[in-house]
Amino acid sequence: MQRYFVEKHFWERNTLQIIGEDTHHISRVMRMNEGDELIAIHPDKGPAQCFITEITDGTVHCKVQDWLHEDRELPVHVTIIASLGKGDKLEQVVQKGTELGASTIIPYQADRSVAKWDKKKEPKKIQRLQKIAKEASEQSERSVIPEVYPVYGIEQLLQLGEQYDHCFFAYANEARVSQFGTLGKALKNVQKDGKVLAVFGPEGGFSEREVERLESKGFSSIRLGPRILRMETAPLYFLSSLSYLLEEA
């Protein structure tokens, strides 16, 4: 059934209103009418099965039939810090990272990021990534939309790490050495409801300065298998492994 995230102030007891782009999707794309059912997701209470009571110009009025007690959320809070990359790499990380359960995604201006974002265009780009996250949340049937932050620099990143239980960074070189601690070892103390932060480098990897700074602040380097992964594949490996470990092992 089609799912829509609806902000808190559009709910009133057991009724709610959907406005904006979603109404277009409901009435034009899905061609739904009064009496048709959909799932509306409350930011705190989660998904509710609803039916449409009225469609007026620009507003879809719904009534809650049933609160659904689904739990599709990864049992840990994971923040993915993804370096700015070429082409649509960041879009891929946001879309597929959302499907795989990330809580927060933060673009990072790495020393070796080939891509640089124009400060003026940044708000539009973040807005676009946020929209991708919303659509991926609906598609993957999550009850939370991951938040996409504005671009971070190294100092902000290191400071943010202080609020987390586990801080990792993925370093392509780890895949090239035979002596390493396994990812399983790194994740073994991750507990339910824990806060995990993982930083992923750009195409050219982290600079020495970045590695030093990250290590000095207690970030642990992790290996994601012995093959060299692209910058947009690495976060997907990490999130899949976390899901496997916590939800499927």
Added chain:
Amino acid sequence: MQRYFVEKHFWERNTLQIIGEDTHHISRVMRMNEGDELIAIHPDKGPAQCFITEITDGTVHCKVQDWLHEDRELPVHVTIIASLGKGDKLEQVVQKGTELGASTIIPYQADRSVAKWDKKKEPKKIQRLQKIAKEASEQSERSVIPEVYPVYGIEQLLQLGEQYDHCFFAYANEARVSQFGTLGKALKNVQKDGKVLAVFGPEGGFSEREVERLESKGFSSIRLGPRILRMETAPLYFLSSLSYLLEEA
């Protein structure tokens, strides 16, 4: 160091010749010259560190310095059967599936595949996917290029399954039910050097007929976490989890 796969008949004891597109890459893109080093990969013997002895018109002559004893290959043989999908989804599965260690990738004409391939255009499309697999193998520093087969139908797929130790199919509905066997349970008997086959449905999922046929032939349905994954994300979750389990747990 730059890596190139070189077919068997271009090797002679400790010398080899590189021809075709790779020579353009070596001399024009990388601007390498006599004396420069590269890694050439022999189909059976694996990677060797080499240096260039001569560049003639269209041929790069190399000499082996050292056979490298790397092992970057997933310790199981995994065949990914990916349904035909819209846009570049199959390209994504081939590229990232290669990075994540797949051995074989087979496009599948599923009952609900929206995309249909014109038989006449199929050889070109497979050739293109094979090229993507080669480039991804070089980039991820693998010593084997996964093979991409021509499009399979359900009967071919079921017959192929007979040669495998473990046959799975990923069924979006598994993510929607609370009663399920975990992926960990499904994978617990997978042993080193075992042969694993996994089938992934198209955007609209498998038809009832497909599910019945797969189950009747002993294919087990697997869940890939509780979230609904896109058709191109599901194989990446599966391969990452296998890598985690066998290489990083």
